[in-house]
Amino acid sequence: MKKTFSFFVFSCLLLIQAVYSQPTGLVHHLMPVPARMEKGNGRFTLTQEFTLAIKGKPHQRIYGGATRMLRRLDGRTGLFFSQAYITSNNTDASASLQITVDRPGKVILNEDESYTLTVTSEKIKLTATTDIGALRGLETILQLVGRDENGYYLPAVTIQDAPRFPWRGLLIDAARHFMPIEVIKRNLDGMAAVKLNVLHWHLTDDQGFRVETNSLPKLHELGSDGQYYTQEQIKEIIQYADSRGIRVVPEFDVPGHATSWFVGYPELASAPGPYTIERKFGIKNPTFDPTKEETYTFLDTFIKEMAALFPDEYLHIGGDENNGKQWKANTQIQAFMKANNLASNHDLQTHFIERALKIVTRYNKKMMGWDEIWQPGITKSIMIQSWRGKKSLFEAARKGYTAILSNGYYIDLAWSTSRHYLIDPVPADADLTDEQKKNILGGEAAMWSELATEETIDSRIWPRTAAIAERFWSPGSVKDVEDMYRRLDIISLQLEEVGLLHEKNYEMMLRRLAGCRDITSLKTLVDVLEPVEDYKRHGKGNILTSFGPYTLVPDAANPDAAVARKFRFLTDQYISSPNEAAAKELTYWLTLWKNNHAAFQQTLKQAPILKDVAPLSQTLSAMSEIGLQAMEHIRTGKTPSASWVETTKKQLEEAKKPQAKCELKVVEGIEKLVQKAAKATT
Ligand code: ACM
Secondary structure (H helix, E strand, O other): OHHHHHHHHHHHHHHHHHHHHOOOOOOOOOOOOOOEEEEEEEEEEOOOOOOEEEEEOOOOHHHHHHHHHHHHHHHHHOOOOOOOOOOOOOOOOOOOEEEEEEEOOOOOOOOOOOEEEEEOOOOEEEEEEEHHHHHHHHHHHHHHOEEEOOEEEEEEEEEEEOOOOOEEEEEEEOOOOOOOHHHHHHHHHHHHHOOOOEEEEEOEEOOEEOEOOOOOOHHHHHHOOOOOEOHHHHHHHHHHHHOOOOEEEEEEEEOOOOHHHHHHOHHHEOOOOOOOOOOOOOOOOOOEOOOOHHHHHHHHHHHHHHHHHOOOOEEEEEOOOOOOHHHHHOHHHHHHHHHOOOOOHHHHHHHHHHHHHHHHHHOOOEEEEEHHHOOOOOOOOOEEEEOOOHHHHHHHHHOOOEEEEOOOOEHHHOOOHHHHHOOOOOOOOOOOOHHHHHOEEEEEEEEOOOOOOOOOHHHHHOOHHHHHHHHHHOOOOOOOHHHHHHHHHHHHHHHHOOOOOOOHHHHHHHHHHHOOOOOHHHHHHHOOEEEOOOOOOOOOOOOOOOOOOOOOHHHHOOOOOHHHHHHHHHHHHHHHOOOHHHHHHHHHHHHHHHHHHHHHHHHHHOOHHHHHHHHHHHHHHHHHHHHHHHHHHHHHOOOOOHHHHHHHHHHHHHHOOOEOOEEEOOHHHHHHHHHHHHHHOO
């Protein structure tokens, strides 16, 4: 009860702030924020009489899209609408929602995704050039739905919307951990909900080859542990994505990251086999032999089949992180380099990429790859995906290449949402001409799956990717972090409507960890933990394998722990203007955490899997005690002793260190309380 109340206060504080920060005068929870929005008067009340009609010349994907929208709307409101499946027969001019589409859309780069939405108390009008624009508008309608004691409604509003960038992607790595098609489907629905339009499907890597290949069957038969997508499944996913206005760009990573290819075809590698599927992570040695003609014959056969399977104009060939070790160790390759005046591994890689480019082009695809595929003189039709950083992104753009940004959007690295959110592919101060800026087509969030399984991947992707999607869609001026978090809290729950498991798997995982139904103390602890960032979990000498357990506390913990974030926000507020309400709130949390360790120790008795997080629980308790002491000093203005300040600071430093691959995210807030207490008296 108390906790609910506390969250209520938090939410109200945030909401009040948001009301005053909305330039349009409309408090909304749209994500992404539309390009233009104007508040109208009144509201459109949703009743079971709600109907919709579609006119114009849409592609038929709009009917499925409109039907799905209706089902989500009735699911959320509990209203029994009269319409079942929307078809081209639904053109009734008296329908509440009138959708008008000029022409069939194509799921291709640069397709028109704009729409205009007008809500009045009588009618809702959605007009778009293409059905894809209309689909984007339907998602906006779902996000606009408000509710109060009188029911559900749409606020009167006029929205004119179009994306800032045409390439707004999510990379899903299905190689490190295989992701069954249900995972891909629900994430495509999540992508559509926040207006992303490219699924970058990372299908091959050292740890697995995930595509059925009829012409070279040993690839999937021996390289996948039986975990691969059949071609029927791939077609099903492409169709599923198409019906949501999402492109599917496949990635086949060569010449490095290729161990799984060589299990069936060891003769293509630069060192003798045999090869087995890689079970560990990191940069591995197995690399295609770029000096053999049969390498290119093989790739020709492979790319020919894949080019026919995947309809998108782009095909991603990876090209990243080739460590060149096998090349260095192979005397025949070294002789080839000498004979062909190839001075370095990069030159040899260039030779390989040029040959690959010819093949990709032969099958009418544009080649795309990571930074490393760029080389002087390479055709301008290639596209660079920058994982290394803005420098290479901007260089590519300056030289006239199209490029997208992924550096800064690696969502496997457990960064906070705000950190990703504030990274802009083309920031206002970018040292580029307008023409060069146009070469930057957008970006992709990258969900590498070394640490993610089908059970946890949603919670690594969502809701943070909704904020990244906003960066790609909304005007660059939309960057109010507090307002983003306010909306993200709401959008995160709406994303559950499409079947995403990011919220609900959390407590399930805690139950498994605790081995019982009572997860109170465990949840209190994990609510303020985040998994370690960057590559600290992979780290040196790690024991991680692709088959190991990813059911641990850092797997359950949220990369952007909301309770901890709200606590930090509250401490900042309290420190800038100490007040009774904030003091009460802080005291509530600090007392809860201080006392939690005793209860956690009971949980621990039955849960040996939690043994290594016990120190974190102990630390949380001790730091909370310090926080309470600091607050008492602030309240009374009583001088803390110099030794208290000194000892406390040391303890806080210690508490910041990761344990059990997690970090306690409330220490920073407590530290500020201590600093305030110390300052108050000096
Ligand atoms: C990459 O992260 N090696 C693309």
